Amino acid sequence: MSTATAQKRGLGAAIWDYLTTVDHKKIAHLYLVAGGLFFLIGGLEAMLIRIQLMKPDNNFISAGLYNEMITMHGTTMIFLAAMPLIFALMNAVVPLQIGARDVAFPFLNSLGFWLFLFGGLMLNVSWFTGGAPDAGWTNYAPLSTSSPGHGVDYYVMGLQISGAGTLIGGINFLVTIVNMRAPGMTYMRMPLFTWSTFVTSTLILFAFPALTVGLFLMMFDRMFGSAFFDVGLGGNVIIWEHLFWIFGHPEVYILILPLFGAFSDIFSNFSKKRLFGYSAMVFATVLIGFLGFMVWAHHMFTVGMGPIANSIFAVATMAIAVPTGIKIFNWLFTMWGGQIKMTAAMLWSIAFIPSFTIGGMTGVMLAAAAADYQYHDTYFVVGHFHYVIVGGVVFGLFAALHYWWPKMFGKVLNEKLGKLAFWPFFIGFHLTFFIQHFLGLMGMPRRYWVFLEGQGLDAGNLISTIGAFLMAIGTVIFLINVVYTSVKEKKVSGDPWNGRTLEWSIPSPPPHYNFVQTPLVRGLDPLWVEKMDGKEGMTPAEPLGDIHMPNASILPFTISLGLFIAGFGFIYQVDDTVWLIAVFAGMGITLGSMLIRSLKDDLGHHIHKEELEEDIKKGVGR
């Protein structure tokens, strides 16, 4: 069902369309809206944190609430904002970049989204039911296992559900990229965004199970009386730290690698040059992904693992700086000799290089195990990871959204407003986080609800808070831009940036079958290759024929809804066994939906040649 027909049938039909869609482009919209919403919630939490730390001994929010804020800020930003926004980009772009008509498992794609959304909602419901989780986003035992109330239970159930969604999404993209590439699209011709999605999906496949295991252990400790993390009964709290970081460190690369890919495409596009050192870039991406699994314990240097383990993990961590450096230099040399066009997308990408380089450098400093005894759990670390995650991931998301917005929505985001949003955010970002490195070294541990007067921390914290407000202003301008663009800006062609890769060879937004005829790929930057040969578009690799497409389905929504209901049952059955009804009802809905999916044949539908010819006449097809 195309958007046009949905609109004709009214709002209800449009909502139904999105509830049931298995089209990767619409799922991208869903991820974008949900991720964007959670990004705003996480940002609001960040502002409250910064207001509390505006001055010494502040009493803006209470100690307990503050711990809930920091926990939810971290958890929301990582799991519910950054991850889904990245999935929005992957969904919107990857199938187009490899010349596919959809992902390998459209049904699973939808299921992944709904699981994420219900998991995220569950986590945030905790604000209204007696308190959010308060043991930090790292949720270390035994602080988490002994936390009163149900906050941590929400953390466990919410992340378990949304984590399943992420795992499903990762597997889906892995298979999509392996199996669904157009003829001629060899691995070494894939755009870097697709490459990094491929590596990221592999990381998700291996990293998320560690989190799943950790969350299950914690779930049983908190809800069913086991004692994995109870030292009184022979448990061990360090196990949680290991499990968490075996997941948690690759997670950092899961977040940043796709944006590395996006930056590669953007630098190349707006310098009008092919990516410098393509194979080195691919190699570096894979190497970062691999090394990302070897370094988790650098988050635990002060736990007491001993000098041998600390040294090994220190050196392994430093090694990651090498492929990252390769990337930075290759980006610089991609621009070298090019024709740099300073669009908003490029502006964010340009700003990323120094910001991320600083984040990478403080990363190497942190890797020096012994020195980390000073940095660890201070504002130095807070400064470091915000340089990486804001300076890398968030800048990357803004850049990528500006770049691919026309492909997703058919309109270019207003460039003036785009640049206007950039400056306060960029300046605010450095104001907020640069000073935090020094605050940390001057003796400010992280997760401090108040800092005392007379420790020399007042000025730095005030500057940091002012910076945070500038970032908020930048974000608001970006939102205004989104509204302004959708109301005022005109539709653009399929290729507004003089693009190089396949997604720019089709209309914006693309028809729901993407490619009328699967394109034939003749080299890296396939569209550019054709352009240089003086051709209008891609050469088709197949004759015009019927296209097989998957059917929409409400089942992914109901499967996720069932787990959402069962989640509440699991949380509250500790207080009252009546809640077991919710467990059975919820699991009934989920398993019942799965049963229907298994028993009912769903063979999809065909778009017939005649319809395609109609579309071509209307100008959709080219």
Place this chain on the structure above:
Amino acid sequence: MRGWMGKFRSLLLFGALTLILTGCGIENVSALKPKGYGSELLFDLMMISIAIMIFVFVIVMAIYAFVLFRFREKKGQEDVIPKQTEGNKALEVIWTVIPIILLLVLAIPTVQATFDLADQSSQDDEGTLTIDVTGNQYWWQFTYADQEISTSQELYIPTNERVYLNMKSSDVIHSFWVPAISGKMDTNPGENTNTMYLEAYEEGVYEGFCAELCGPSHSLMYFKVIAVSPDQYDQWVEDMKNVDPEAEPETASAQEGQELFNNNCMSCHAIGGGSAGVGPNLANFGNRSKIAGILEPTKENLKDWIVHPDEIKPGNQMPAELVTEEEADKIADYLLELQHSDVGQDVPVIEASE
């Protein structure tokens, strides 16, 4: 190790870098004003890493600035198509090998320092002091097992001596951090006991922090390390050994306070001796520079603390309103009289200023 790193440091000492960074923070609080073996070693390591990083940053920024300045698309060049360079093997090798060398330069002192700080070879030597540190929500207990002394919140150590700490936690994970003297180490519950050492070069009162999120009052879990000369330290040990919990206070109010204290507070707290209770040992309470680690040591503050501890340190274990205001007044009189040792009172406390 100290040799060449020391030289490296003196090389940098006059460099702007070190000067700028040592200008940061408050004396006896900041990690950038090292006053102990560990903190100085780590400061040197930091300086090496910062020097390398700044070197790299300058190179990246130089290329970056040149590229942005030189290769912008100018008006009228919209149709120019630049040469599509594939890459350059020599360059790839250069920017792979040089970082590897730089990282090795950093890795070697890193590994050395990591092993140096984990060194426990002198712990079993005759006369080496080992103190048991226990993290609690939200206070620190220090037990000198050999001397049969137990204190809380203020850790007395002799200067220029390597003092070992055996660290654990009674509840959740905490992290013991005295930035001006040494790096931090977690205190874990259960079997995972950690050992680290402190060596302070100068007499002084050093600020200590809990660095691992441990609950609502995590940010209020301050403590002090009071480094005094070895002679004074011995005196302090002597004083603390002689604490008599039964000793009669001077004023009548304090005597009543003692009575009230014994009836209400002794189930958790102790005064003197080497025992560890549920709550802090208050033997030298009157000598402490802060109440509960955060409040100025005035009687008013102490009364507030005794009656409403939950308002001052949210989530802490001490019961609220266990005694009335009047009773608290007398208990405060008693506690503030518990000044069993003058040692450490004349140690310079750096007055904080911006």
